[in-house]
Amino acid sequence: MKTSASICALVAALGVSAKTYDVYRQAPQPQQRHRVMLAATAADAATNKAPESVRGGAWLTADDIGAAVGTIVVPQARMPTEGPTGNNQAGLYMASFWVGLGCADTADSPLLRAGVDIFWDGGMETYNAWHQWYPNPSTAFDVSAGNFSIVPGDRVRMGAVAPGEDGTPGLVRVENLSRGGEVRYEFAAGQGAGAAPCGTGAAWVVEDFTLAGLPDVPVALANFSSTTFEDAHALTAAKHARTISAKKARLFDISLQDQGGKLTSCSISGRKNVVCSRMVENP
Numbered sequence: 588m589k590t591s592a593s594i595c596a597l598v599a600a601l602g603v604s605a606k607t608y609d610v611y612r613q614a615p616q617p618q619q620r621h622r623v624m625l626a627a628t629a630a631d632a633a634t635n636k637a638p639e640s641v642r643g644g645a646w647l648t649a650d651d652i653g654a655a656v657g658t659i660v661v662p663q664a665r666m667p668t669e670g671p672t673g674n675n676q677a678g679l680y681m682a683s684f685w686v687g688l689g690c691a692d693t694a695d696s697p698l699l700r701a702g703v704d705i706f707w708d709g710g711m712e713t714y715n716a717w718h719q720w721y722p723n724p725s726t727a728f729d730v731s732a733g734n735f736s737i738v739p740g741d742r743v744r745m746g747a748v749a750p751g752e753d754g755t756p757g758l759v760r761v762e763n764l765s766r767g768g769e770v771r772y773e774f775a776a777g778q779g780a781g782a783a784p785c786g787t788g789a790a791w792v793v794e795d796f797t798l799a800g801l802p803d804v805p806v807a808l809a810n811f812s813s814t815t816f817e818d819a820h821a822l823t824a825a826k827h828a829r830t831i832s833a834k835k836a837r838l839f840d841i842s843l844q845d846q847g848g849k850l851t852s853c854s855i856s857g858r859k860n861v862v863c864s865r866m867v868e869n870p
């Protein structure tokens with residue numbers, strides 16, 4: 588059994604820090620709203636212009652979704668070497684990978700999600716796990732037991748389970764499939780700031796968040812090469828849950844003009860893999 592001392596030693600050996608970042612996971616600020624949208628609008632389609640979007644990945648719509656699951660191998664956070672944000676040795680870069688449940692892919696829709704953030708900060712890397720019942724603020728998973736940490740290369744399964752109509756709590760969880768261990772959080776009935784995820788959407792997403800001090804500017808997106816949400820699927824809420832694969836999900840990409848245009852290329856591979864590659868449209 589790993590002790591917290593041995594995990595600390597491992598983490599130190601890999602150049603990974605335990606620094607915390609105040610990531611802002613709320614709706615875009617008013618000044619940002621006009622240029623960063625979370626999904627394409629008819630107006631964008633009409634002007635044939637790539638909409639600004641802080642999210643890439645896949646959004647599955649189906650009836651009666653009760654849970655969403657996906658597994659990633661945590662990518663190493665790296666400084667991009669291409670594009671307008673590239674090669675800033677003193678810079679901060681981040682990317683966030685999450686799996687969640689929601690209603691609609693819009694900024695204000697409730698979401699129940701679990702995720703992993705990766706940071707590259709002047710050469711130091713940080714990896715951590717968080718959960719959120721949006722619009723409540725996000726919270727870092729409690730890792731004080733000392734038996735959970737994330738390093739690149741770990742295979743982690745993220746999942747969210749909607750609260751049941753019978754009062755069973757909502758659940759978010761990140762599991763370490765490489766070495767065992769998990770962190771989880773249960774939302775007691777009524778704890779989710781009111782609006783529950785409505786049971787019609789499941790998502791596997793890479794997102795470029797902002798920091799609390801600078802809520803209108805997404806952090807420069809880290810280079811995560813190509814990251815796959817393996818076995819991405821939803822489960823129906825019914826007692827004998829049925830699996831719905833992400834195969835028919837709608838795909839979308841991060842696109843931010845200030846960072847070089849389209850920054851991800853996301854696709855579905857096989858029946859259940861959502862693959863997102865870090866790219867830069869205008870190097």
Ligand SMILES: *[C@@H]1O[C@H](CO)[C@@H](O)[C@H](O)[C@H]1NC(C)=O
Pocket residue numbers: 666667668669670673810811812865866867
């Ligand atoms: C990300 O890293 C890969 C592998 O080193 C490299 O080929 C690619 O050009 C990098 N992408 C960016 C945007 O810097």
Ligand SMILES: *[C@@H]1O[C@H](CO)[C@@H](O)[C@H](O)[C@H]1NC(C)=O
Pocket residue numbers: 589594597734735736737738741743762763765766767768769
């Ligand atoms: C997974 O377990 C290994 C071995 O116990 C540990 O070193 C690693 O930090 C863990 N990762 C997570 C995400 O818990």
Ligand SMILES: *[C@@H]1O[C@H](CO)[C@@H](O)[C@H](O)[C@H]1NC(C)=O
Pocket residue numbers: 732734767768769
């Ligand atoms: C980690 O610690 C928590 C709290 O002590 C415990 O419930 C959990 O089972 C532990 N997990 C592992 C993999 O040891």
